[in-house]
Amino acid sequence: MKTETTIQGLTASLSPARSSRKIIGFVPTMGNLHEGHLNLVREARRLCDVVVVSIFVNPIQFGPNEDFENYPRTLEHDSHLLAEVGCDIVFAPSVEQMYGHKPRLTNISVSDITNDLCGLQRPGHFDGVAVVVTKLFNMVQPNFAFFGQKDYQQLAVIRQFVRDLNIPLEVIGVPITRATDGLALSSRNGYLTEEQRKTAPIIFQSLKEAEQQLKQAVNLAEVLENIKQTLTQAGFIVDYVEARTLDLDKIEVFNQDVVLFVAAKLGTTRLIDNLQVKYTA
Numbered sequence: 001m002k003t004e005t006t007i008q009g010l011t012a013s014l015s016p017a018r019s020s021r022k023i024i025g026f027v028p029t030m031g032n033l034h035e036g037h038l039n040l041v042r043e044a045r046r047l048c049d050v051v052v053v054s055i056f057v058n059p060i061q062f063g064p065n066e067d068f069e070n071y072p073r074t075l076e077h078d079s080h081l082l083a084e085v086g087c088d089i090v091f092a093p094s095v096e097q098m099y100g101h102k103p104r105l106t107n108i109s110v111s112d113i114t115n116d117l118c119g120l121q122r123p124g125h126f127d128g129v130a131v132v133v134t135k136l137f138n139m140v141q142p143n144f145a146f147f148g149q150k151d152y153q154q155l156a157v158i159r160q161f162v163r164d165l166n167i168p169l170e171v172i173g174v175p176i177t178r179a180t181d182g183l184a185l186s187s188r189n190g191y192l193t194e195e196q197r198k199t200a201p202i203i204f205q206s207l208k209e210a211e212q213q214l215k216q217a218v219n220l221a222e223v224l225e226n227i228k229q230t231l232t233q234a235g236f237i238v239d240y241v242e243a244r245t246l247d248l249d250k251i252e253v254f255n256q257d258v259v260l261f262v263a264a265k266l267g268t269t270r271l272i273d274n275l276q277v278k279y280t281a
């Protein structure tokens, strides 16, 4: 496995793969890798000849009061894990390498679907994601790019600008990897105290409970209210509990497949999760 920290080095490492028309798979991450990330890499390994993983904590997708400075940076450990799952190239650029010294005057802003859910709580976040992912796509020029359904809205935003801008690659969504108690794996779980970690799986439990209620024809608004109450009683500060169609359109009644979304804080740690619920008439 090679590690590259410059765009030039990355291009040189990818050059043999490009000239022999190998299928390149790409997994963008912010590092501090866990099984969720590794499952994306395994999927890339399964479908592609050459697997590139980027590790870059992207400053422009963090709000002023978010955790950019404290975000865990564990490159050495990440590299061991990536070597074990068969990654070929790790791309770990500095902020300078990514953004240079001159001001950036170009933005990539996806409308509508970003003015909802996490986009309302984190203004500018998805613009920051769209810019960095587009830059990385241009550097790696992959055939396939892999993203987790854990960040369902992010995946939708990426699919949208890839389609709108004719970026020549295929986006693959990978299901959420969970701990055995149901908590969706996340680098931010490491911020939780022991006590909070015990409380955190209630998010997934409340989503599964909601799924059961929907199947028993409980009204959608009531189901969402029940999740909110469960979480609040358990000590979460709820940012939102919402239901959307698979394309993130608003929905009032459960008359088609839906995705249930939760964002909630335990102390200062913000956790997100989602669950797709099938509609069977």
Ligand code: AMP
Pocket (backbone or CB within 6 Å): 028, 029, 030, 031, 036, 037, 040, 146, 147, 148, 149, 150, 151, 174, 175, 176, 177, 178, 184, 185, 186, 187
């Ligand atoms: P991050 O390092 O948090 O930016 O995540 C990098 C990629 O890993 C994104 O596509 C995430 O959606 C994905 N990811 C993170 N956690 C999980 C998880 N528990 N299950 C599936 N994908 C995940």
